Each structure stands twice: as C-alpha cells, then as structure tokens.
Amino acid sequence: MAGSTLASPTVSPGFARPRKPVSPWLEVWRRFRRHKLAVISLFIFVFMVLAVVFGPLIWDVAINDIDFRARLKGPSWAHPLGTDDLGQDILARMLYGGRISLAVGLAAMVVAIVVGIVIGATAGISRGWVDAALMWLTDLFLAMPQLPLLVLIIYLFRDSLKEIAGPEFGIFVLIVAVIGGFRWMPVARLVRAQFFSLREKEFVEAARALGASVPRQVWRHILPNSLGPVIVAGTIDVAAAIIAESTLSFLGLGFPPDIPTWGRTLLDSKDYMEFAPHWALFPGLAIFLAVLTINYIGDGLRDAFDPRKVL
Amino acid sequence: MTTAEQPLLSVRNLVKNFSVKGGVFRREVDRVHAVNNVSFDLEKGETLGVVGESGCGKSTTGRCILRLIEPTSGEIWFQGNDVTAMGKAELQAVRRDMQIIFQDPYASLNPRMTVGAIIGEALTIHKLAATPKEYEARIVQLLETVGLNPDHMRRYPHEFSGGQRQRIGIARALAVSPKLIVCDEPVSALDVSIQAQVINLLEDLQEEFGLTYIFIAHDLSVVEHISDRVAVMYLGRVVELAPSRELYTSPLHPYTEALLSAVPIPDPSIKRERIRLVGDVPSPIRPPSGCHFHTRCPIRQLPLCSTEIPDFEEKRPGHWAACHLR
Numbered sequence: 001m002a003g004s005t006l007a008s009p010t011v012s013p014g015f016a017r018p019r020k021p022v023s024p025w026l027e028v029w030r031r032f033r034r035h036k037l038a039v040i041s042l043f044i045f046v047f048m049v050l051a052v053v054f055g056p057l058i059w060d061v062a063i064n065d066i067d068f069r070a071r072l073k074g075p076s077w078a079h080p081l082g083t084d085d086l087g088q089d090i091l092a093r094m095l096y097g098g099r100i101s102l103a104v105g106l107a108a109m110v111v112a113i114v115v116g117i118v119i120g121a122t123a124g125i126s127r128g129w130v131d132a133a134l135m136w137l138t139d140l141f142l143a144m145p146q147l148p149l150l151v152l153i154i155y156l157f158r159d160s161l162k163e164i165a166g167p168e169f170g171i172f173v174l175i176v177a178v179i180g181g182f183r184w185m186p187v188a189r190l191v192r193a194q195f196f197s198l199r200e201k202e203f204v205e206a207a208r209a210l211g212a213s214v215p216r217q218v219w220r221h222i223l224p225n226s227l228g229p230v231i232v233a234g235t236i237d238v239a240a241a242i243i244a245e246s247t248l249s250f251l252g253l254g255f256p257p258d259i260p261t262w263g264r265t266l267l268d269s270k271d272y273m274e275f276a277p278h279w280a281l282f283p284g285l286a287i288f289l290a291v292l293t294i295n296y297i298g299d300g301l302r303d304a305f306d307p308r309k310v311l
Numbered sequence: 312m313t314t315a316e317q318p319l320l321s322v323r324n325l326v327k328n329f330s331v332k333g334g335v336f337r338r339e340v341d342r343v344h345a346v347n348n349v350s351f352d353l354e355k356g357e358t359l360g361v362v363g364e365s366g367c368g369k370s371t372t373g374r375c376i377l378r379l380i381e382p383t384s385g386e387i388w389f390q391g392n393d394v395t396a397m398g399k400a401e402l403q404a405v406r407r408d409m410q411i412i413f414q415d416p417y418a419s420l421n422p423r424m425t426v427g428a429i430i431g432e433a434l435t436i437h438k439l440a441a442t443p444k445e446y447e448a449r450i451v452q453l454l455e456t457v458g459l460n461p462d463h464m465r466r467y468p469h470e471f472s473g474g475q476r477q478r479i480g481i482a483r484a485l486a487v488s489p490k491l492i493v494c495d496e497p498v499s500a501l502d503v504s505i506q507a508q509v510i511n512l513l514e515d516l517q518e519e520f521g522l523t524y525i526f527i528a529h530d531l532s533v534v535e536h537i538s539d540r541v542a543v544m545y546l547g548r549v550v551e552l553a554p555s556r557e558l559y560t561s562p563l564h565p566y567t568e569a570l571l572s573a574v575p576i577p578d579p580s581i582k583r584e585r586i587r588l589v590g591d592v593p594s595p596i597r598p599p600s601g602c603h604f605h606t607r608c609p610i611r612q613l614p615l616c617s618t619e620i621p622d623f624e625e626k627r628p629g630h631w632a633a634c635h636l637r
Contacts, residue, residue: 202419206483209377210433211406220432224423307467308422 031304038300041293048290052098061092063260072276082278084268090282093260098286100255101242101262104176105290108241111180113234116187117223123188124195125218135192138185146182147247153178154253171255175248179241187233194226228302235298239291262287317391319523320353320376320491325385327371331596341596345371347547349385350623355490358517358524360538360555362531362570364592368547369527370414373493376525377409378402389491407437410484414496416476420468426479427464430454433486453482457512474505481512485520493525498533510537531574535559543567546595546603549623553630563632566604602635610636 033039067087074082081090123134154174161170198204204221212220246263248254255261260268262283269279303309326348331341346368353359361369374380376387378394387394394405413419420429427450433439440446451461457478468476477497484492494513498506514537516522528534534541534555541558543551543566551564562568569586576583588607593599599606605616615635623633 202413202415203421205374205379206411206413206419206480207421207432208379209406209409209411210483210487211403211436212432216436220424221421225421306423308469 028304031309032300035296035300035303037296038303041296041300044289045293045297048098048286048293049102052095052102055095055098056092059092059095061089063093063096064088064258065092072272072279074276074278081282082276084265084276084279085272090265090279093265094262094283094286097260097262097265097283100172100259101245101287102290104172104179104245104261105238105242105294107172107176108179108183108244109234109237111176112183112237112241113187113230115180116184117191117230119184120188120191121195121218121223124192125199125214125222131192134188138188141182142185150178150182150248151251151253154248158253168255168259175245175254179244183237183240187230187237190229190233191226194229195222198222198225224305228306231298231302231305232295235294238294239287242287242290318352318388319355319357319390321350321386321388322352322372322376323350323386323388325349325372325375325387326383327368327375327380328383343595344547344598345595346375346382347598349544349547349549351542351549351552353491353523353525355523356517356521357540358526358538360534360541361525361527361544362529362534362541363544364529366592366595367544368595369544370495372544373411373495373525373527377406377411377493379411407487408490409493410487410489410491411493411495412477412480412484412497415500416473416480417500419480420476422468425465425467426454426459426471429468429479430464430482430486433483437487439487449486453486456485456516457482472505473501474508477501477505477509478512481509481516485516488520489522491523491525493527495527496529497526499528499530506533513537531559531570543570546592546598548603548633549631550604550634551630551632552623553627553632557627557630563626563630563637564604564634565608565610565637569609602633612636 065088067083070079070083070087072083072085073079073087076082079089079091081094084090084093119134119138123131157174158171161174164170165173199217199222204217207217207221242263245254245261246267249257249261249264249267254264257264265283266280266287269276269283273280325346326344327346329343329345330339331343332338333340349368349372351359361372363369371380375382375385376389376394378387378397382395385395389405389409392401392405394402397405420426424432427447430450430453431440431446434446434449440449447464450464454461454463459475459478459482463471463475468479471479480497497513498509501509510533513524517524524537526534526537538555540552541555542549543558543564545566551558551562551567553563558567559571562571565586566588569588572583572586586609588609590607593603593606599617601615601617601619602608602611602621605611605613608616611617612635619635621633621635623631626632626637
C-alpha cells in the first residue's frame with residue numbers, strides 16, 4: 001500500500017513524547033487534576049460531605065440539648081461554633097442539617113438537569129410541533145409565579161406524601177421534586193439551542209451518511225458535545241436549590257422547624273445578627289463554600305471532558 | 312449517455328426547494344430553488360467534477376444523492392435502484408456503497424471521539440467487524456491506506472492539522488468500502504501544497520479501489536486535474552456538461568467561458584481577454600425567467616433568452632449545454 005501512496009507520504013503530528021494510551025476515565029481524571037482550583041474544591045467538598053455524614057458520630061452532642069446558661073455564646077471549646085438563642089450547639093445542628101441541605105441541593109440539581117436535558121433534547125431533535133409544544137411548556141414554567149405555586153403544591157401534597165414515604169423522606173422527595181421541577185427550564189433552553197446548532201454540524205451529517213440511527217446520533221455525537229454549558233448551569237442550580245430550600249423552611253413549608261437545615265439556621269439567626277453574628281456566619285459560610293466548590297468542580301469537569309482544551 | 316452498460320448512478324430531473332417560512336402561522340411564504348431539474352449519468356470508475364459559484368446548488372445536489380437532504384422530486388438511480396424511493400432498511404444498505412467527504416476538516420470530525428472511534432463507527436453500525444481484534448486491525452489498515460500512522464487512532468481530532476484531518480475524513484468514508492464517494496469541496500479549506508497531497512491520495516485510492524467520485528469544487532484548475540467530465544452549475548441548473556478537456560478548451564455556454572477566463576494562468580506574459588460578468592447572482596428565491604443566466608449574459612438575445620428556458624441538449628457528441636444561441 002505504501003507504493004500506491006508515494007505522493008502522499010505518511011504524516012505524523014510532532015509530539016514531544018508518545019503518551020501511553022489510558023482508559024478514558026483515567027484520562028479525564030488526569031485532566032481534572034490540572035485544574036488546581038477544581039482539585040482544591042473537590043477536597044473541600046468531599047470534606048464537607050464526609051463531615052455531615054460521619055460528623056454527628058464523632059461530635060455526638062444532641063442537636064436539641066437546651067442550655068439557657070449558654071445562650072448566644074460565641075465559639076468556645078465546649079461549643080466550637082457557638083450556641084443559638086436556646087443554648088443549642090450550632091456545630092452539632094449544622095452537621096445534622098447539612099445532610100439535608102446538601103442532599104436537597106444535589107438531588108434537585110440532578111432532577112433539574114435530567115428533566116432539562118430530556119425536554120431540551122426532545123425539542124431539539126424533533127423540531128416541528130413537538131418542539132413548539134415543549135418550548136411553550138418551558139415558557140409557561142418560566143412565566144409562572146413560582147413561590148405561590150410551590151406553596152400550593154407543597155400544601156396540597158405534603159400530607160399524602162408523608163403518609164406514603166414517612167414524614168422526613170416524604171418531605172424530602174416533595175421538596176426535591178418541586179425545586180428541581182422549577183429549575184429545569186434554563187437547562188432545556190440551553191440543550192435545545194445546542195442541539196439546533198450541533199445537528200447541522202458536518203460530523204453529525206457524516207454519521208447520518210454512515211447510517212447512524214437518530215438515537216446513536218444523539219447519544220454519541222450531539223449530546224456529548226452539548227453538555228459543557230449544562231454542567232456549569234447545573235452547578236449553579238445546586239446553590240439556588242439550597243437557598244430555595246431555606247426559603248421554603250422559612251415559610252414553614254419545608255422540613256419541620258426542628259430540623260436545622262443550613263437555610264433554616266440562617267433564617268433563625270437573623271434577629272440576633274447584632275449580638276451573635278457567629279450564628280449567621282457559620283451556616284452562611286457553609287452554603288457559600290458548598291456553592292463555590294461545586295461551581296469550581298463543575299468548571300474542572302467541563303474542561304476535563306473537553307478534549308480540545310489543552311490541559 | 313448511450314452506453315451499453317448501465318451507469319452506476321443516474322440522476323433524473325432532481326429538484327430541491329427549501330421553504331422559507333414566515334408570518335404568524337409559519338406558512339411557506341417563499342421557496343429557494345436550490346436544485347432545479349438536474350440530470351446526469353455517472354459511469355463506474357469515473358470522476359464527475361461539479362463546479363459553480365457559491366449557492367449554485369452543487370453541495371445540495373451532492374447531499375440529495377446521499378439523501379442527507381430529502382429531494383423535492385426527481386429520481387436517483389444507483390445500481391439500478393431508485394434511492395429516492397427507498398425505505399429505511401434499503402437506504403441503510405445503500406449507505407455502505409455511497410459516502411461523502413466534507414469541506415471543513417475542522418467541523419466534520421466529532422471533537423469528543425478518538426480517531427479510531429470516528430473511523431470505527433461505520434464498522435460498528437454496519438457490523439463489519441466480528442471481533443474487537445478485527446475491528447482494530449481494520450482501523451489500522453484504513454489509517455495506513457490514507458497515509459496516517461496507526462498510533463494516531465487513540466488521539467483526538469484537534470491534535471491534527473487540516474490535511475491530516477481530511478485524511479481521517481477520507482478513512483471514515485472508506486471504512487464501508489463504498490463504490491461512490493461524493494467529495495464536497497474536499498480541498499477548499501486546505502493550503503495549496505496540502506491540496507495536492509489530498510488530491511493525489513484521492514486519485515491513488517480511486518485506482519486502488521475502483522472508486523467513482525462526484526467532485527464538487529469551485530476551483531476550476533483542481534477540477535480539471537481530477538475529473539473525467541465536468542458539470543457547470545448556475546442557479547440550481549446544470550448549464551454545461553462535457554468531458555474535462557473539451558470543456559476547458561472549447562466551452563459552449565457563455566457562463567462557462569466567463570468562469571474559465573477567470574482562472575489565473577501562472578505565466579504573466581500571457582495576456583488574455585477576461586470576460587467580466589456584471590451584477591450579482593440573482594436570488595434563487597425568484598430566479599430569472601427563461602434562461603437563468605440571461606440577466607448577466609454577454610451574448611443574450613432578448614426576448615428569446617428571457618422567455619424560453621433553453622433545453623439541455625447534446626450539442627456535440629458527449630458535450631451537453633443549455634443555451635439558445637450556441
């Protein structure tokens with residue numbers, strides 16, 4: 001064969017060193033590690049997750065241990081993050097509440113992304129009246145006044161879900177569903193726009209020419225190339241979901257008031273901001289750190305999954 | 312067009328209109344007449360060059376033949392079967408015999424797939440490799456065929472230059488061992504020196520595998536080099552179709568003459584009359600009446616040219632043109 005291609009000699013890109021072929025996931029991890037902020041964020045975030053999962057076992061102070069002699073005390077050895085107006089230990093309460101806050105945030109993000117991708121991809125690939133109908137639905141959700149609706153939905157379904165799934169898990173499912181259910185629209189819009197531009201790209205046309213089925217075109221060619229902005233949008237959703245949960249708690253529609261989620265703690269502290277700033281500071285810091293680290297992890301993931309980025 | 316053997320591909324009266332939608336109810340308010348009554352035959356092993364300026368419908372014609380764009384009407388006979396009438400399963404089968412190479416080597420390769428996966432996709436879709444070993448061996452073989460290093464299969468497209476990417480695109484098209492390849496301006500995006508390499512590669516492959524090409528381009532000298540016959544398109548119609556040498560030495564249609572006079576000659580001592588066309592190409596939404604070219608034609612005779620569509624006739628043996636006056 002070499003003889004027949006003399007005029008077009010073998011060409012080789014000038015690589016300094018041949019890289020060993022590695023599995024795609026290892027390659028992603030290798031690339032992720034180059035993003036310093038993302039790696040630091042990953043460590044902090046994993047630490048937070050471990051803290052809320054295993055922390056209550058180590059710091060085994062009861063979250064509802066009332067001690068009026070120690071009201072609104074700042075950080076001390078007995079109470080590393082201080083106490084609230086009933087003398088309850090804030091560290092213990094945050095470790096316990098953090099489980100719910102983080103779980104709500106992550107689960108709501110997953111719901112929003114999955115629903116958004118399914119609706120956006122369906123609209124983007126089918127076009128025509130299916131697209132029109134789905135985008136009409138998206139606009140409808142965007143235009144609806146969300147808070148009154150959230151209140152209404154939770155009010156209507158809270159009790160029946162409590163019966164089916166138990167008081168805590170029932171509320172969890174309900175809150176994740178409504179928060180996620182009202183955050184998928186930007187993702188759907190993003191995915192649809194990406195699909196519209198990608199489906200006309202020549203590499204998708206090449207796949208069509210090879211006889212690739214529509215699901216294959218979507219799964220192998222269009223979807224992987226449309227996920228970059230979605231990952232970033234999704235990480236922002238985590239933050240929004242944690243805050244939305246605290247709003248619901250504040251309205252008395254979230255978890256019962258005795259479950260100290262971060263948002264709830266923050267809102268409880270607002271009347272004491274002047275005498276006990278630590279009470280607001282620590283849950284605020286926790287939300288801030290969770291949001292920030294998730295955003296950076298998202299950034300790192302997006303870059304790691306994009307082989308065009310030189311890392 | 313009168314050969315004893317059946318041609319590999321016969322296109323008959325191919326038409327493609329694109330709707331322009333507007334208004335509140337998204338009704339069709341206009342039509343872009345992208346391809347208008349195109350017919351030609353293609354023998355096995357032949358290369359048909361298709362030239363014309365941007366927007367004349369040459370790429371649309373190529374894509375209609377592969378049914379990447381659904382033609383509005385017309386017939387496309389490939390090996391005795393009408394491609395336009397095929398159902399899903401038949402079309403899937405015929406995709407093994409017809410492939411396409413794209414213009415932009417940067418847009419035509421999925422940036423998230425390795426070169427091996429890009430080339431191997433065809434093998435997966437058409438189940439051409441029984442074992443992983445066979446699959447890999449075939450990819451290595453294809454890479455070697457187009458002059459790339461087998462080690463490249465684990466790299467991503469962005470690690471390659473334009474010419475190398477075009478080779479990857481060629482390897483992808485070759486993976487199904489096609490009979491016909493539509494080359495949609497395969498060298499327009501490349502440097503001149505790389506153009507020559509890619510064209511030589513295409514010629515070598517044609518010889519080796521007995522390929523038939525439809526070679527779409529707007530560079531006349533490139534087309535002259537590679538084509539057996541050349542079709543000239545203007546506003547969705549084929550205005551002239553002739554053996555390459557004859558078209559270049561004695562063109563019949565005034566549009567072809569004008570195009571040829573614009574080809575640069577690499578010798579400054581040769582002086583030549585340049586035929587300048589006045590005005591822009593008319594909109595394909597409302598193409599001119601009669602002969603589409605009459606608005607810019609230097610030899611037109613009104614009212615004949617503006618009222619009657621000239622027939623596409625065999626003016627000399629094997630030399631077809633659509634002009635009232637020649």
